[in-house]
Amino acid sequence: MNRYDRQERVSQIGPAGQAKLAAAHVVVVGLGALGSYAASQLVRAGVGELTLIDPDQVSETNLQRQALYTTADAQAATLKVTAAAQHLQAINPLVRLHLLPASFEANLLPADCDLILDCLDNYATRALVNHAARAAHLPYLFASCAGTFGTVMPIRPDGHHPCLNCLYPNLPELTQTDCDLIGVMTPLVPLVAGLQVSLAFKLLIAPEQVDFDRVWTLDAWEPAFQSFKVPINPGCPVCQQVSSSPEVLNPTPQVTALCGSQTYRYRLANPDLNELASRLTAAAHPVEHSPIFIRFSWQGHQVSLFKNGQLLLYGAENLQTATALIDQFVTMIISTQ
Structure with missing residues (x-):
């Protein structure tokens, strides 16, 4: 048939x-x-x-x-x-x-x-x-x-x-x-x-x-x-x-909400995933590895960070909370690279 x-x-x-x-x-x-x-x-x-x-x-x-x-x-x-x-x-x-x-x-x-x-x-x-x-x-x-x-x-x-x-x-x-x-x-x-x-x-x-x-x-x-x-x-x-x-055509990177979910997006410039994974592990944040991204928990929220710099934070109550969490991550982990 x-x-x-x-x-x-x-x-x-x-x-x-x-x-x-x-x-x-x-x-x-x-x-x-x-x-x-x-x-x-x-x-x-x-x-x-x-x-x-x-x-x-x-x-x-x-x-x-x-x-x-x-x-x-x-x-x-x-x-x-x-x-x-x-x-x-x-x-x-x-x-x-x-x-x-x-x-x-x-x-x-x-x-x-x-x-x-x-x-x-x-x-x-x-x-x-x-x-x-x-x-x-x-x-x-x-x-x-x-x-x-x-x-x-x-x-x-x-x-x-x-x-x-x-x-x-x-x-x-x-x-x-x-x-x-x-x-x-x-x-x-x-x-x-x-x-x-x-x-x-x-x-x-x-x-x-x-x-x-x-x-x-x-x-x-x-x-x-x-x-x-x-x-x-x-x-x-x-x-x-x-x-x-x-x-x-694109605005300056900022935290934005994905459509229809409690997922928030941010873009980082040229992240070194291996280095970041080491820093997160040292800070007691276990990291799950994939060929193109790493996944970890940050302040009780799951985060995926991709090789191209795209960061997704899941489950935040609103944009203000998501922005605060991502700013904290950038300050404590990224800025110390």
């Missing part, structure tokens, strides 16, 4: 299109609400290879809108990439999965990647994806959810089509629209993820049919759906001035 029989019967796909999906390698950046739905659909559809990138662990507040996870995953505080892989492999063991429990960096993109799905919940990291796609000459699919509204746009940042920064010239200011601040309605997420994955299929099967100059928006409450053309910004610092660096 052919697992993909019903999909191959769709005239736009057929056996030839299914073969293209099976040969594709898609990178999913962010395994929260959008990423969990998108990854599930990609695996069910038979996309041959997925790289999953997310530094976070499952928490109870995720379960309202993040489809792949269970209460058991939240109780165990399992890394999202690990929990997602377990469920995805149960859905379709034929798909190859690569797990990266880390914040997005351009050097994490595999050389044979065909497409990036931006399933993030913050615009600072989206700016990094936009730059990385431009540098790697890769198409990607931007999608976002906030409140009852969703947005999807296929992007080919090659200088001939608009990029994310053309769509949102005020990227640094858009942190105020992250879903932690205004929430997200449960049924909005599969609608947006479905549109994003549908465009992914078209891009992988018939890329010449994709309109890279158009953005789609929907309101799940009304409901309403519309699209409009996006012009290239001739002064765009990303797709029209490729010498620009991502820092132009």
